Amino acid sequence: MEVAVIAMYLLVITKFTIGNDMKTILLLSIMSVIFISGCTTDGRTEGMSDNAYGSSIKAPITDDTSSNIENSNYPVKPLTEQTQEPYQTQQETANDCKGTKTKFDFAPVNLEKTKVFLPLGLMTGSHVTPIDHHYFQDFDNEGYDIEIYSPGDGYITDVGHMPGAKSGEDYRVVIEHTCTISSTYIHLGTFAEKFRPYAPENYARLRIPVKAGELIGYYEKNVDYNLVDEEVTLTGFANPESYRAEPWKIHVPNTYEYFNEPVKSKLIGITLRTTEPISGKIDYDIDSKLVGNWFLEGTGGYSGESTSRTGYWLNHLAIAYDAYDPERIVFSIGNYEDQDSRQFAVKGNAPDPASIGVEDGLVKYELVEYDWYMLDGNPWDRISPANGIITKPFDIAQGVVLVQMTGPRKIKFEVFPGKTASQINGFTEGAKIYER
Helix, strand or coil, X not given: CCCEECCCEEEEEEEEEECCEXXXXXXXXXXXXXXXXXXXXXXXXXXXXXXXXXXXXXXXXXXCCCCCCCCCXXXXXXXXXXXXXXXXXXXXXXCCCCXXXXXXXXXXXXXXXXXXXXXXXXXXXXXXXXXXXXXXXXXXXXXXXXXXXXXXXXXXXXXXXXXXXXXCCCEEEXXXXXXXXXXXXXXXXXXXXXXXXXXXXXXXEEEEEECCCEEEXXXXXXXXXEEEECCCCCCCCCCHHHHCXXXXXXXXXXXXXXXXXXXXXXXXXXXXXXXXXXXXXXXCCCCCCCCEEEEXXXXXXXXXXXXXXCCHHHHEEEEEECCXXXXXXXXXXXXXXXXXXXXXXXXXHCCCHHHCXXXXXXXXXXXXXXXXXXXXXXXXXXXXXXXXXXXXXXXXXXXXXXXXXXXXXXXXXXXXXCCCHHXXXXXXXXXXXXXX
16 A cells, blocks of 8 residues: 655746736745655545534534635745755744644544544555554545545645546645644545645645644545654554654554544444454564564565655565454465465464464464454445454465564564465475564
8 A cells, every 4th residue: 555656846836916916926846755655545535524513513614714825824835946845934934833732623534424434453455564544434435525624723744646646636645733743644535625726746745724624625435544643652563663664653543532522432433443442553563472563684674764665565574463353363474475465364363473482483373364244243345334343264274374483573484375284394495584
């Protein structure tokens, strides 16, 4: 899901009429750096509406409000071509963020039009390691008409056009709420009219003020969302330096704790995870234990200095637990038989990787496929609301994994597709070394 947008430039000349005279008031030249885009999930998007809130929830701000950019006391600030830093005025500077902690009275999308809210921690496709964002979804919806809102006051600071997307569609947007808390939307389908003039063809650093509950744009079937709080550092990443390409990843908190009632309860009401932490979990590392994220030796951790390297996820390995059913052990293996990744349960759901250390030597796991089921025993279709989801493994072995911890942050690993446990006795020259 994670790809990079090559830095390009955008020149915008805006003119407007005062009286009868035409005066050029703004020359904007952006020389962009690398923009880290989010996941590329089949073009799915999602959102929230003007009248979506009942009387107990504050009404959001729509396109018709008077708090528009033109009338704001805070001008949009482009980057200088020389420094790539925002222009600074007497009214505000690049460091004019306010405060740290905050809680929101508005949901990020129209919850009345949104069917499900997926937890943190899914593993699929190019997301070999547990995913650091949520998904708002309604796959029955057609057209960009589910509203997306800013949950709190802040500034739109980063906008990136997703690779290969149509002009005017599909963006990654970052909103700074405080000096330490921000919201990120991936696959915002179209911008609200007020913000369309600022949508780049590639990437732009901006500083556009937004109000709590203000309409930002729309999604169709899916939009990704996550909060970042730099005052929160997850303890389940054994080596935070491994994530320097995506530095926000180690600062992803429990989403629900940032929303006031009744929004918090409404979010929980459409979530697909019912086990605490309900928002999900992405950090499973335990130092000197097998559980958690691993990266092929010598590849620079998650992706070195940036995720601009194509296929960086092929070097990833996660030995963790299912996002919906956290009792289920999952091996998420990048570059499995030339695929982005495959996810497997293990026969017998044991031994628990959280208990495996150097002293345990060579450990053998038999890989099996698994599926999700609702509590009534019926298969879950992956798009519908469900009050609790469990996993059920299949019986037929799909392969074997051999793994051995050779040090506190290093393992020897080999996978044998299509084999059974009785057919595999030891490592071959095809074994790989992974590290943290």
